[in-house]
Amino acid sequence: MSLDSKIPEGPIDQKWTKHKMDSKLINPSNKRKFKVIVVGSGLAGGSAAASLSEMGYQVKCFCYQDSPRRAHSIAAQGGINAAKNYQNDGDSVYRLFYDTVKGGDFRSREANVHRLAEVSSNIIDQCTAQGVPFAREYGGLLDNRSFGGAQVSRTFYARGQTGQQLLIGCYQALQKEISKGGVEMHTRTEMMDVVLVDGHAKGIVVRDLVTGEISSHAADAVCLATGGYGNVFYLSTNAMGCNVTAAFKAYKRGAYIANPCYTQIHPTCIPVSGDYQSKLTLMSESLRNDGRIWVPVSKEDAEAIRTGNKKPEDIAEEDRDYYLERKYPSFGNLAPRDISSRAAKEVCDEGRGVAPTGLGVYLDFKDAIGRLGEDVIRARYGNLFQMYEKISGDNPYQTPMQIFPAVHYTMGGLWVDYNLQTTIPGLHCLGEANFSDHGANRLGASALMQGLADGYFVIPTTIANYLADQKPGSINTDMDEFTQAESTVKERIEQLININGSRTVDSFHKELGLLVWEQCGMGRSKEGLEMALKRIPEIREEFWTNARIPGDANGVNTELEKAGRVADFLEFAEVMCTDALNREESCGGHFRLEYQFTEDSDEVKEGKTQAGEALRRDAEYAYVAAWEFNGVGTPPTLHKEELEFENVHLAIRSYA
Amino acid sequence: MNLTLKVWRQKSVHDDGLIETYQAKDIPIEASFLEMLDIVNQRIIIDGGEPIHFDYDCREGICGQCSLTINGIPHSKERGVTACQLHMRKFKDGDTIWIEPFRAKAFPLQRDLMVDRSAFDRIIAAGGFIDVRTGSAQDANNLPVAKTRADSAMDAAACIGCGACVAACKNASAMLFVSAKAAHLNLLPQGAPEKDKRVLGMVRQMDAEGFGNCTNLYECEAVCPKEISTENIARLNRDYAVALAKEATV
Numbered sequence: 001m002s003l004d005s006k007i008p009e010g011p012i013d014q015k016w017t018k019h020k021m022d023s024k025l026i027n028p029s030n031k032r033k034f035k036v037i038v039v040g041s042g043l044a045g046g047s048a049a050a051s052l053s054e055m056g057y058q059v060k061c062f063c064y065q066d067s068p069r070r071a072h073s074i075a076a077q078g079g080i081n082a083a084k085n086y087q088n089d090g091d092s093v094y095r096l097f098y099d100t101v102k103g104g105d106f107r108s109r110e111a112n113v114h115r116l117a118e119v120s121s122n123i124i125d126q127c128t129a130q131g132v133p134f135a136r137e138y139g140g141l142l143d144n145r146s147f148g149g150a151q152v153s154r155t156f157y158a159r160g161q162t163g164q165q166l167l168i169g170c171y172q173a174l175q176k177e178i179s180k181g182g183v184e185m186h187t188r189t190e191m192m193d194v195v196l197v198d199g200h201a202k203g204i205v206v207r208d209l210v211t212g213e214i215s216s217h218a219a220d221a222v223c224l225a226t227g228g229y230g231n232v233f234y235l236s237t238n239a240m241g242c243n244v245t246a247a248f249k250a251y252k253r254g255a256y257i258a259n260p261c262y263t264q265i266h267p268t269c270i271p272v273s274g275d276y277q278s279k280l281t282l283m284s285e286s287l288r289n290d291g292r293i294w295v296p297v298s299k300e301d302a303e304a305i306r307t308g309n310k311k312p313e314d315i316a317e318e319d320r321d322y323y324l325e326r327k328y329p330s331f332g333n334l335a336p337r338d339i340s341s342r343a344a345k346e347v348c349d350e351g352r353g354v355a356p357t358g359l360g361v362y363l364d365f366k367d368a369i370g371r372l373g374e375d376v377i378r379a380r381y382g383n384l385f386q387m388y389e390k391i392s393g394d395n396p397y398q399t400p401m402q403i404f405p406a407v408h409y410t411m412g413g414l415w416v417d418y419n420l421q422t423t424i425p426g427l428h429c430l431g432e433a434n435f436s437d438h439g440a441n442r443l444g445a446s447a448l449m450q451g452l453a454d455g456y457f458v459i460p461t462t463i464a465n466y467l468a469d470q471k472p473g474s475i476n477t478d479m480d481e482f483t484q485a486e487s488t489v490k491e492r493i494e495q496l497i498n499i500n501g502s503r504t505v506d507s508f509h510k511e512l513g514l515l516v517w518e519q520c521g522m523g524r525s526k527e528g529l530e531m532a533l534k535r536i537p538e539i540r541e542e543f544w545t546n547a548r549i550p551g552d553a554n555g556v557n558t559e560l561e562k563a564g565r566v567a568d569f570l571e572f573a574e575v576m577c578t579d580a581l582n583r584e585e586s587c588g589g590h591f592r593l594e595y596q597f598t599e600d601s602d603e604v605k606e607g608k609t610q611a612g613e614a615l616r617r618d619a620e621y622a623y624v625a626a627w628e629f630n631g632v633g634t635p636p637t638l639h640k641e642e643l644e645f646e647n648v649h650l651a652i653r654s655y656a
Numbered sequence: 657m658n659l660t661l662k663v664w665r666q667k668s669v670h671d672d673g674l675i676e677t678y679q680a681k682d683i684p685i686e687a688s689f690l691e692m693l694d695i696v697n698q699r700i701i702i703d704g705g706e707p708i709h710f711d712y713d714c715r716e717g718i719c720g721q722c723s724l725t726i727n728g729i730p731h732s733k734e735r736g737v738t739a740c741q742l743h744m745r746k747f748k749d750g751d752t753i754w755i756e757p758f759r760a761k762a763f764p765l766q767r768d769l770m771v772d773r774s775a776f777d778r779i780i781a782a783g784g785f786i787d788v789r790t791g792s793a794q795d796a797n798n799l800p801v802a803k804t805r806a807d808s809a810m811d812a813a814a815c816i817g818c819g820a821c822v823a824a825c826k827n828a829s830a831m832l833f834v835s836a837k838a839a840h841l842n843l844l845p846q847g848a849p850e851k852d853k854r855v856l857g858m859v860r861q862m863d864a865e866g867f868g869n870c871t872n873l874y875e876c877e878a879v880c881p882k883e884i885s886t887e888n889i890a891r892l893n894r895d896y897a898v899a900l901a902k903e904a905t906v
Contacts, residue, residue, distance in 0.1 A: 507698075
């Protein structure tokens with residue numbers, strides 16, 4: 001199948017307007033005849049479910065948590081971007097578009113990114129009207145802060161809990177629609193498969209996580225808004241339940257997965273301290289507005305700190321290397337995430353890391369406290385400082401934080417066209433679960449923007465292009481396709497319960513996670529990826545013969561839930577590594593050790609970039625890699641969507 | 657460190673529950689409380705048992721899903737933390753720790769330490785929102801809000817809906833939860849048009865769910881991981897009285 005991205009004709013700033021005009025409409029009395037399933041209740045799913053219901057569609061929404069308010073969007077700390085230009089600092093829709101395309105290292109689709117920038121302002125208006133308590137200035141108007149990869153201040157925030165407040169706004173809209181009867185909500189319910197009728201997505205099979213019951217739901221269209229796959233690495237900043245299952249089941253039914261190797265390693269997380277650890281905690285990027293990142297200049301000082309013989313306060317100013325400020329003077333500590341993470345890895349690889357494990361750098365607020373006073377810093381970051389102290393036991397007002405990069409976000413996901421439809425007709429994908437807007441690296445404060453753009457403003461328009469050609473109510477769950485999908489789901493659960501092995505599910509997840517972190521994490525190589533691709537099937541085989549899943553499938557069984565998700569990660573990891581192996585270039589979060597600038601490169605000699613920076617190969621790889629499933633253990637087929645840059649000139653990404 | 661755990665086990669809402677004893681050996685002090693339970697569970701599974709079921713998701717104190725009563729206090733005696741933010745360095749080697757679910761009539765038990773808090777969702781559905789259709793909003797800066805007022809709304813909006821306030825209250829009252837949501841929306845000009853309808857709807861739903869009445873014990877404020885103030889309850893009582901009076905005169 002060839003990939004048709006359905007990008008509208010015309011100049012970039014008129015594509016979305018034109019597309020809205022050209023999109024099909026469904027009249028209000030017909031809308032209520034259509035059923036739409038939304039899987040996931042985070043910013044993308046919750047806003048889509050609420051908005052579609054407001055328009056008159058019959059919506060069923062599903063989440064695995066005990067309430068839609070708990071979706072992991074809630075954990076986003078720093079903020080949400082919008083091209084309001086309230087600061088009069090030269091921001092515009094075009095600049096947000098430009099920054100996002102450049103930030104994504106020229107691997108995103110221009111038309112989608114421009115649309116995102118266009119609707120960004122509407123999101124702020126919508127959320128404010130819902131009562132989201134954004135930070136305000138004394139005049140009563142909205143305040144902004146700066147985020148990485150931008151030289152304007154366009155980030156709106158609600159203390160360090162922006163994601164929470166946006167999600168609660170969206171959850172309240174959802175509850176409002178539930179009370180009006182427009183949305184039927186299913187909590188503690190996990191999607192187990194997509195059901196296709198004549199090649200179209202017409203329903204899902206779910207498991208009730210309380211009773212264990214397997215059941216089907218039919219609809220005229222299905223939207224997946226099921227988040228990212230960061231937990232393939234086991235340790236990440238994702239919530240424990242985040243998983244790839246819904247997206248992966250769709251892949252196995254024919255939806256393509258695009259660019260799975262684009263994973264974001266966030267530079268400022270609390271370092272790993274031991275193998276008991278279940279997750280990593282993010283310290284918001286907003287801290288880099290005032291915090292300065294450094295390690296000692298000498299390995300000896302770093303060693304002394306690690307062994308407890310020196311404290312950070314003992315290192316004189318001239319013996320500190322503020323390496324981001326040194327390497328990227330224009331952006332300094334606000335260099336984009338991929339670049340900041342790699343720089344941290346580099347100094348730690350040189351033996352200058354400061355955490356006991358050697359994997360940590362300082363984020364220091366001493367200068368900011370001296371300049372602004374402790375009260376100002378407390379007002380800006382109080383809850384983050386408190387969170388840090390609870391976990392680490394250190395007081396960041398007195399001693400610098402220790403931070404290290406950790407898996408945070410995944411730019412890859414199900415391939416979608418401009419209408420957010422996957423390669424399966426009727427199956428749409430929203431938010432982090434799709435691939436389209438962030439290219440190879442997402443800028444800070446852009447995830448909340450994308451999730452809400454997709455849910456509030458894009459899908460309500462574009463879904464009609466599919467539904468208008470459908471006959472509503474033609475599908476019911478008595479059809480063979482549903483019965484068959486249900487029995488496949490039941491068989492897989494039976495299989496899991498009956499393995500009766502001797503290793504816990506977590507032990508397999510940790511083993512897989514460590515392997516992909518080492519071979520498909522911050523630095524990747526052909527050799528390492530080939531090794532991982534050999535090793536993953538072996539771990540998978542052992543999982544299916546030696547995992548121990550206690551209890552039965554009739555009721556609450558969290559080990560069974562985990563096992564199903566880990567089984568999917570064990571298949572998904574192969575696709576991710578295959579994609580990373582195929583992409584013989586470095587771009588954004590995908591850094592192939594073989595492809596980096598060296599002292600001998602002409603571009604370095606000309607001063608356009610520095611040795612060690614990512615070497616993109618636009619002539620060969622300026623495409624979206626969309627993978628088609630061919631069976632477990634069989635290599636997937638690559639389909640290419642060539643990316644065209646008509647507005648942003650392809651260039652070496654420089655933040656120096 | 658080595659600990660003795662006394663844990664509430666109950667297969668389902670239809671089965672009887674009991675306290676069982678577990679030894680938690682060689683627990684690193686850097687581990688979080690939930691990671692300590694992970695370690696214990698891994699050993700239970702290896703030994704052929706069924707793990708202790710408990711709720712969690714984000715493990716960074718914001719999703720509100722974790723819900724353990726630790727030594728008789730929801731989320732533990734530490735101030736301003738959820739159970740997932742509690743670390744083992746707060747305990748001593750040899751301690752005995754009692755772990756129970758959040759108990760309340762309106763929170764039926766699902767398994768072991770997991771309870772059903774969907775009553776909270778139904779309270780929000782009864783008025784805890786501003787009815788604004790997507791696409792109909794004006795420019796965000798057309799409606800200035802005094803910073804102090806916006807900050808008070810944010811203080812109330814910090815609620816994570818965990819239900820510790822209910823579990824800590826001997827009446828199992830949900831007044832702190834309900835009043836926090838009412839305060840968040842009623843304090844803002846955007847929330848003003850529906851203020852009366854909101855408080856009447858939410859309070860009536862709260863009563864229908866079987867939550868008890870507030871008798872000003874302030875246990876809720878003491879255990880709230882987000883340290884939400886009981887001033888919100890006073891505000892809700894006032895708003896509710898006004899709304900009732902208005903309703904009677906319409």
